[in-house]
Structure formats: C-alpha cells, structure tokens
Amino acid sequence: MSAKPIRLKIEPLDGSFGAQVTGIDLAHARQKAEMVAALEAAFLEHHVVAIRGQELEVDDVVAVSRCFGPLEPHVLDRFHHPDTPLVLVLSNRVDANGRAMGLKDAGSFWHSDVSFKKCPARATLLYALEVPDEGGDTLFCDMMAAYDALPEKLKHALDNAIAVHDYANRDRVAHRTGTKPRLDSENLRSVPPVRHPVVRRHPVTGRKALYVNPTYTVCVQGMEASQSESLLGEIFDHCLKGQFQMRYRWRPKDVVIWDNAAVMHAATTQNLEPSKYRTLWRTIIVGEPTY
Numbered sequence: 001m002s003a004k005p006i007r008l009k010i011e012p013l014d015g016s017f018g019a020q021v022t023g024i025d026l027a028h029a030r031q032k033a034e035m036v037a038a039l040e041a042a043f044l045e046h047h048v049v050a051i052r053g054q055e056l057e058v059d060d061v062v063a064v065s066r067c068f069g070p071l072e073p074h075v076l077d078r079f080h081h082p083d084t085p086l087v088l089v090l091s092n093r094v095d096a097n098g099r100a101m102g103l104k105d106a107g108s109f110w111h112s113d114v115s116f117k118k119c120p121a122r123a124t125l126l127y128a129l130e131v132p133d134e135g136g137d138t139l140f141c142d143m144m145a146a147y148d149a150l151p152e153k154l155k156h157a158l159d160n161a162i163a164v165h166d167y168a169n170r171d172r173v174a175h176r177t178g179t180k181p182r183l184d185s186e187n188l189r190s191v192p193p194v195r196h197p198v199v200r201r202h203p204v205t206g207r208k209a210l211y212v213n214p215t216y217t218v219c220v221q222g223m224e225a226s227q228s229e230s231l232l233g234e235i236f237d238h239c240l241k242g243q244f245q246m247r248y249r250w251r252p253k254d255v256v257i258w259d260n261a262a263v264m265h266a267a268t269t270q271n272l273e274p275s276k277y278r279t280l281w282r283t284i285i286v287g288e289p290t291y
C-alpha cells in the first residue's frame with residue numbers, strides 16, 4: 001500500500017517573511033517524521049510559521065514544541081501552567097479575587113527570547129486560546145534581511161564584534177515605560193550578563209543575522225559607553241525601518257513558532273484594552289551557545 005501524500009499547504013504571510021500552514025492537525029502530525037521535517041524546513045526558510053486552526057491540549061503543545069528541541073521553563077515561575085512548568089500562561093484575565101491569571105505583557109519591547117542566557121532560545125512557540133478581534137498583534141523584525149542590507153563597511157566593522165546581554169536591562173527598559181520590575185535581586189543573580197556575537201551565524205543554515213536587541217543588549221564589548229550606545233542606536237534604527245517588519249494578527253487556535261536566531265519580536269499587549277481578552281500558552285525551545 002502506498003503512503004498517503006503530505007497535504008501541507010504553506011503560503012507566505014503579508015510582508016517579506018513569515019508563512020502560514022494549513023491542512024495539518026498538529027496533535028496527530030507530530031508523530032509523523034515527514035511532517036516534522038516539513039515544518040522544520042518551513043521554520044528555517046520563513047523564520048515565523050503560523051499553523052492555523054489547531055485543537056490542542058497542554059500536553060500536545062509540549063509534545064509539538066519538543067519536535068523542535070528540548071524545552072525549558074520560563075525564568076518567571078509565577079505564571080507556569082498548573083500541569084507543567086514548561087508552559088507559561090500569557091493572559092490579561094484576572095480571577096474572581098482580582099489576581100492575574102497569566103503574564104499580562106510578555107514583552108512589548110523589541111527582543112530576541114532568552115538572549116540574556118549563554119544558550120538562548122532556539123525557538124518560541126505560542127498557542128492562542130483566545131484573542132481579541134482587534135489588537136494584541138505580535139510584531140517581528142527580520143534580522144537576516146537587516147544584516148544583508150547594512151552598508152559593507154558597517155558589516156565589516158561588526159563581523160567580529162561581541163555584545164553584552166543582561167536580563168537586568170529589561171527591567172530598566174520596562175521602568176522607563178512605567179512597568180514594574182519582574183525579577184527580585186535573588187532571581188537576577190541567577191541570570192548574570194552573557195556575551196554573544198553581534199553578527200551571528202544561524203546554527204543550522206549558517207546565514208548571518210544581527211543578534212542584538214534593544215531589551216537585553218547592554219553594550220558592545222571593548223567600546224566606550226557613548227560609542228557603543230551610538231553604534232547600537234544606529235543598528236536598531238536600521239533594523240526597525242518598516243521594510244524589515246511584519247505584523248502578525250492572531251486568530252484563535254493559531255500556533256506560531258519563530259526562529260530567535262533570525263528575528264526579533266515585540267508584543268503590543270501594553271496597548272491592549274482590558275475588555276479585550278487574550279490568552280496564549282508559550283513554550284521555549286532551548287538553543288545552543290552562540291560561540
């Protein structure tokens with residue numbers, strides 16, 4: 001008997017990167033090696049992959065995420081899913097006692113997940129349980145295209161540069177916008193500053209991408225503070241030109257997985273009206289050291 005053909009439909013999203021996949025039931029497809037290989041290929045090619053219309057339980061979300069590598073719990077344990085610390089609940093809902101039912105804003109600033117660790121996140125997966133008809137989009141920035149478009153002279157200057165990333169900087173950025181710090185001093189000690197190349201080769205494809213972000217990157221090593229600040233400012237201004245950006249508009253039951261070595265992203269939940277409910281489950285797939 002011949003094997004059933006794979007009916008995976010991959011279409012580009014609006015913009016210059018990102019793709020949506022339909023015609024796949026992840027809860028079952030994750031057991032099929034050829035499906036997993038097709039998703040991995042789409043992930044590497046498109047950087048952000050949205051798989052629509054999925055009916056998933058929390059165990060399915062963990063199992064699907066594991067197809068992309070080992071998982072780790074989020075550094076913030078307050079909003080772990082009650083069944084597993086590998087799933088973080090993002091939500092603006094509150095319970096009958098007014099207690100938050102999830103992390104309300106997981107990052108309305110441009111960042112690449114877990115760049116504050118030696119082994120940053122390879123990928124992040126979000127599963128939308130409920131999303132408003134308007135608002136709560138996620139923004140993505142293509143850091144490979146941004147690198148490719150740099151002037152040759154700047155590419156050269158950056159090619160061997162090293163940057164320092166520090167979780168503590170996140171709370172400083174958040175403070176400027178009136179958000180409370182998330183980690184106490186004991187938690188902060190568990191995430192000391194780390195170093196990553198400013199230009200990073202993708203661990204699988206070898207393609208170069210800028211690997212700095214305004215949330216966690218503190219400075220370029222070996223440069224005077226003002227020089228480093230103006231260089232990082234120049235890089236971020238370049239990256240955040242509209243041409244490298246994509247806005248993802250969520251639908252309920254979407255699974256979205258993105259490549260943190262190829263894109264940075266920003267939530268827009270800071271601006272979400274409290275009457276518009278948004279609840280997602282999130283996993284982090286661990287990556288390799290960057291050098």
Ligand SMILES: O=C(O)CCC(=O)C(=O)O
Nearest residue numbers: 106107137138267268282
């Ligand atoms: O809620 C979002 O749109 C994205 C949040 C985020 O930055 C993340 O889950 O890593």
Ligand SMILES: [Fe+2]
Nearest residue numbers: 106107111113
């Ligand atoms: Fe994030």
